[in-house]
Amino acid sequence: MATLFTEPPKPPSLTRPMATPKKALVVFEILKKDYPNPRTELVFEDPFQLLIAVILSAQCTDARVNSVTPGLFAQYPTAEKLSNASAPVVEKLIHSCGFYKNKTKAIIQTAKSLVERFEGKVPGTMDELVSLAGVGRKTASVILNQAFDLPAIAVDTHVARVSFRLGWTQSKNPLKIEQDLKKLLPEDLWALVNGTLILHGRKICKARKPLCADCRIAKQCPSAPKTKL
Ligand code: SF4
Structure with missing residues (x-):
């Protein structure tokens, strides 16, 4: 007798191999050189x-x-x-x-x-x-x-996307991503993470078509050369 309900096909895995703190630090040091001033462009006095x-x-x-x-x-x-x-x-x-x-x-x-x-x-x-x-x-x-000037990591869409592609997180949940990044990178870098990943996400690791051929961290990136997010 045919069953009324069948298991839905499993979606393809979207996970990447997780980076180690050591590997993440190597990548972040390269990005830091490429984006030396990652502060907000918002103008404010207080x-x-x-x-x-x-x-x-x-x-x-x-x-x-x-x-x-x-x-x-x-x-x-x-x-x-x-x-x-x-x-x-x-x-x-x-x-x-x-x-x-x-x-x-x-x-x-x-x-x-x-x-x-x-x-x-x-x-x-x-x-x-x-x-x-x-x-x-x-x-x-x-x-x-x-x-x-306190250590914190703001997770926006660019930070989430780039972190996921780099294998720095396997989550799409902003709080979990923040926790994963804080475990991977030393506290003195936290304040730079948001600005650096935003700039890399806007310039190279674009949402639709990441420019992996132009990316200086492609060798370390588990999503290169093909990326599907
Ligand atoms: S190699 Fe591609 S997917 Fe990986 S960080 Fe660079 S642009 Fe993004």
Whole structure:
């Protein structure tokens, strides 16, 4: 008698051989030379400005954010001022960043949280940062790195993709990827990981067609020369 249910075919394995800390370090040292200044391109003068700029940068280029933040911060230079802002005025100021209604709500709410719970200052720990409205682990890691010079690894789409292809992680979950990267690379490099992998991901290890022939770490990469992600 025929069975009603059959096992679905197993998907092809998407895993890569996992790198060792030693091998990952060799690769990262090459990337560090190729991308010597991997800091954020967002322009900011203090942690508050960076936090707001990072929230605005969702689905938007850093250059575009940099074009609106001077006007925004001229009018609302502190969390206290922004927490009392009129939404239509803020919407007009940040309009060109896209999703301006949601982003306006998010930055005013974040400013309110800062005023209500942190005396208007941006806190300097992961737990406090992620407790703020509109702040996830990725944004918090960027703030810790760039505003406070603390070790953290922000995992975005480029970091996830490049790490996976390099065999630095076998996960697609940002928190697990962050944990895998922290086990592989020494703490003094964590602050460089996000910027370095973003630059490599944008320039060489592109999402659709990675330029493996031009990649200086192809010899060490388990996904070269053919990559399917
Ligand atoms: S060899 Fe290809 S897949 Fe590997 S890191 Fe370089 S561009 Fe990406």
